[in-house]
Amino acid sequence: MKKEPLIRLVKRDTLSVPKVVLIYAIAIVVSLMLSALICSLFSSKNPLAFFEALFNGALGSSRRVWLLLQDSALLLGVAVALVPAFKMKFWNLGGNGQILVGCLAAISCMFYLGGKIPDPLLIFIMTVASIAAGAIWGVLPAIFKAFFGTNESLFTLMLNYIATGLVAMFITIWVKSGSGVLEPLKAGNFPKLFGNRYLLTVLVFFVLTILMFIYLKYTKHGYEISVVGDSPNTAKYIGIDVKRVIIRTMLISGALAGIVGLFLAGGIHHTISTASANNMGFTAIMATWLAAFNPLIMMGTCFFIIFISRGMVEVRGSFGFTNDSVANIVIGLVYFCVIACSFFITYRVVFRKSNTKNAEADEVKGDKKV
Amino acid sequence: MTLFFVSAISIATVLLYGCVGEIITEKAGHLNLGIPGIMCMGTAGGCLGVSLYMGGLSSPTEASWILLVLISLLFSMVFAAALGGIYAVLTVTLRCNQNITGLAITVFGGGATNFIMSFVDRTYFDPAGKLLSSSLPFADSLGGFGRVVFGHGIFVYISIALAVICAVLLNKTRVGLHLRAVGESPATADAAGINVIMYKYAAIISGSAIAGIGGFYYIMDYIKGSWENAATIEAFGWLAIALVIFVLWKPNIGILGALLFGACYIVAFVIPNITPTQREIIKMLPYVVTIVVLVLTSIRKKREHQPPASLGLPYFREDR
Numbered sequence: 310m311k312k313e314p315l316i317r318l319v320k321r322d323t324l325s326v327p328k329v330v331l332i333y334a335i336a337i338v339v340s341l342m343l344s345a346l347i348c349s350l351f352s353s354k355n356p357l358a359f360f361e362a363l364f365n366g367a368l369g370s371s372r373r374v375w376l377l378l379q380d381s382a383l384l385l386g387v388a389v390a391l392v393p394a395f396k397m398k399f400w401n402l403g404g405n406g407q408i409l410v411g412c413l414a415a416i417s418c419m420f421y422l423g424g425k426i427p428d429p430l431l432i433f434i435m436t437v438a439s440i441a442a443g444a445i446w447g448v449l450p451a452i453f454k455a456f457f458g459t460n461e462s463l464f465t466l467m468l469n470y471i472a473t474g475l476v477a478m479f480i481t482i483w484v485k486s487g488s489g490v491l492e493p494l495k496a497g498n499f500p501k502l503f504g505n506r507y508l509l510t511v512l513v514f515f516v517l518t519i520l521m522f523i524y525l526k527y528t529k530h531g532y533e534i535s536v537v538g539d540s541p542n543t544a545k546y547i548g549i550d551v552k553r554v555i556i557r558t559m560l561i562s563g564a565l566a567g568i569v570g571l572f573l574a575g576g577i578h579h580t581i582s583t584a585s586a587n588n589m590g591f592t593a594i595m596a597t598w599l600a601a602f603n604p605l606i607m608m609g610t611c612f613f614i615i616f617i618s619r620g621m622v623e624v625r626g627s628f629g630f631t632n633d634s635v636a637n638i639v640i641g642l643v644y645f646c647v648i649a650c651s652f653f654i655t656y657r658v659v660f661r662k663s664n665t666k667n668a669e670a671d672e673v674k675g676d677k678k679v
Numbered sequence: 680m681t682l683f684f685v686s687a688i689s690i691a692t693v694l695l696y697g698c699v700g701e702i703i704t705e706k707a708g709h710l711n712l713g714i715p716g717i718m719c720m721g722t723a724g725g726c727l728g729v730s731l732y733m734g735g736l737s738s739p740t741e742a743s744w745i746l747l748v749l750i751s752l753l754f755s756m757v758f759a760a761a762l763g764g765i766y767a768v769l770t771v772t773l774r775c776n777q778n779i780t781g782l783a784i785t786v787f788g789g790g791a792t793n794f795i796m797s798f799v800d801r802t803y804f805d806p807a808g809k810l811l812s813s814s815l816p817f818a819d820s821l822g823g824f825g826r827v828v829f830g831h832g833i834f835v836y837i838s839i840a841l842a843v844i845c846a847v848l849l850n851k852t853r854v855g856l857h858l859r860a861v862g863e864s865p866a867t868a869d870a871a872g873i874n875v876i877m878y879k880y881a882a883i884i885s886g887s888a889i890a891g892i893g894g895f896y897y898i899m900d901y902i903k904g905s906w907e908n909a910a911t912i913e914a915f916g917w918l919a920i921a922l923v924i925f926v927l928w929k930p931n932i933g934i935l936g937a938l939l940f941g942a943c944y945i946v947a948f949v950i951p952n953i954t955p956t957q958r959e960i961i962k963m964l965p966y967v968v969t970i971v972v973l974v975l976t977s978i979r980k981k982r983e984h985q986p987p988a989s990l991g992l993p994y995f996r997e998d999r
Contacts, residue, residue, distance in 0.1 A: 318995070318997070319997070320995070320997070400778055402712075402778075453974050453977065457974065457977040457978045458977050459973055459974050459977035460924065460973060460977065460986070462710075462712075462778070463920070463921060463924055463969070463973055464970060464973055464974075466917060466920070466921070467921060467966040467967075467969050467970050467973075468966075468970075470914070470917070470963070470966040471963050471966050471967065471970075474959055474960070474962055474963035474966070475963075477959045477962075478956055478959035478960060478963075481954070481955040481956045481958075481959055482956055591782055591785075591786070594778075594779065594782060595779065595782065595783070598776065598779050630794075630797075634789070634790040634791070634792075634793030634794040634797070635790070635794060636790070637786050637787065637789055637790025637791075637793070638787060638790040638791050638794055640786055640787075640790070641783055641784075641786045641787025641788075641790055641791070642787065644779075644782075644783035644786065644787070645765065645769065645783055645787065648769055648773075648775045648776070648779055648780055648783060649769055649773055649775065651773075651775055651776075652773035652774060652775060655774070656774070
């Protein structure tokens with residue numbers, strides 16, 4: 310008889326929440342210690358200085374705290390936009406493009422209408438334009454996915470580049486000097502809330518997150534999304550119009566991403582470049598996935614990702630690295646560790662027992678469990 | 680006109696390496712969105728190899744062509760394969776989500792490449808680039824035709840050879856049959872006694888190694904050793920993934936597809952007397968074309984034009 314292999318894998322039952330949190334915490338700590346070691350290796354500094362710089366960079370002053378909150382809110386906004394699509398197993402990799410067209414729509418309103426109509430009206434028009442632009446960019450791949458089964462991840466990916474191209478094209482029209490840099494526009498800037506220019510962004514996306522949580526968990530639409538995601542055949546069988554759900558969900562997804570673009574245009578930069586989306590479309594995919602598609606947990610994951618990347622700005626300075634690539638390396642390492650630890654949540658590693666009887670007993674028990 | 684074809688072939692070569700690498704990976708059932716990062720990593724590896732080799736010489740004129748080609752090939756393939764190996768461990772052994780892992784690989788690969796390139800000694804990149812892109816000696820004597828067909832560095836011909844070899848390997852040999860079986864239905868392949876895990880690892884790692892050469896080729900041959908950042912190579916990586924769909928998972932058609940993409944990409948730069956606005960519009964062309972092809976193939980639904988059936992799904996033997 311062939312021997313049982315030394316190591317084998319068994320699928321787990323669902324783990325208790327504290328255990329899952331513990332596994333993730335270990336993964337994050339391990340990845341950060343790894344990053345600290347690498348950074349100190351290349352700069353001959355104390356690894357502990359890494360953590361000091363990391364925290365200082367993210368939380369060192371009240372301005373830094375607000376920037377951290379604002380950037381987390383923006384990323385959260387993108388994550389909220391993507392999460393209904395992902396719950397439906399629609400791989401929307403086009404967040405960047407949807408943000409960019411939203412931003413572009415708002416900036417065009419600011420450029421062409423600015424100064425001609427009162428600001429409140431302008432901001433209203435900008436909002437409508439951004440939402441419409443984002444929704445169009447989101448619904449295009451959805452229509453083809455619904456009717457022809459066109460691969461959505463590649464379609465949305467290509468739309469990112471077309472959006473970038475559109476932005477580059479409009480900049481060449483708007484900037485006559487050929488410098489390629491659009492000066493910040495004065496009209497249509499969002500008002501400060503209680504004298505704080507970060508607060509509005511933070512509040513809006515916080516509220517949107519809560520609304521998305523309710524939408525996904527307690528409404529009929531949310532239920533339909535999760536059925537379509539888990540099993541399209543079941544959805545058809547119980548009478549859900551799968552095509553309609555796909556198109557409707559992507560309208561919402563794209564529109565929400567457009568709102569993020571609106572805030573980039575009206576609330577933060579007041580200008581646009583091909584890099585305005587700052588790759589948030591991809592970063593947010595990580596954030597939603599790490600949060601297991603739960604909008605409330607996403608608040609934590611978005612905050613964590615931005616915390617690391619803002620903290621790394623300080624690490625870069627104090628460790629004397631010349632370019633910003635170190636942040637990407639550290640974030641990449643954190644991703645690897647967290648992704649790898651998802652394995653230990655789904656599977657259990659079983660080693661061969663020396664006593665065959667024991668192994669058999671375990672087998673029976675294991676079967677019952679599964 | 681000659682310049683247009685020569686440049687189009689150069690861009691096509693970058694895309695062809697990425698495309699062939701991704702086809703092999705996808706044939707094993709793994710959608711590797713980490714290809715952009717892996718191509719960057721190949722660039723970093725190859726450049727490191729070049730700087731180590733050139734740095735060890737007393738003067739750049741001493742460099743031997745064959746050694747330079749071999750060393751840079753080896754370095755770029757090893758670096759790219761190493762990153763592909765991380766992807767393989769995470770998605771094959773640990774069965775993590777392929778899209779998420781791929782994106783993480785791309786983030787990490789781009790960052791690591793920028794980081795490595797910031798301390799690689801680039802003094803001799805210019806002579807090394809010239810040496811690597813030196814054409815066959817009789818090319819110029821054959822006029823414009825000769826320059827288009829024979830006027831490229833060795834890496835162009837390696838890419839075409841690789842594409843042809845891969846096409847034959849996939850469709851005419853037992854190894855290729857097994858690999859396709861693994862990609863279509865790993866459970867069936869497993870039952871037929873094919874070592875699924877081994878095939879998946881081999882496909883991902885060799886595919887990554889091939890893709891890695893593409894990024895290195897772009898830096899050394901096309902832009903002759905200058906370096907800004909990894910963003911351009913990442914863009915080529917995404918385009919290469921699109922190309923895989925465009926050529927319907929067939930490496931031999933990939934040669935023609937890559938040429939078409941390369942021509943679309945380069946046409947904006949060679950047409951004289953156009954406004955910057957028109958140039959930006961033309962630069963969007965390859966992406967629009969890809970979307971059109973994507974839509975058309977999905978409408979036609981021919982069986983041999985579909986992606987491998989288990990693409991993107993993890994395989995767990997006890998899951999049946």
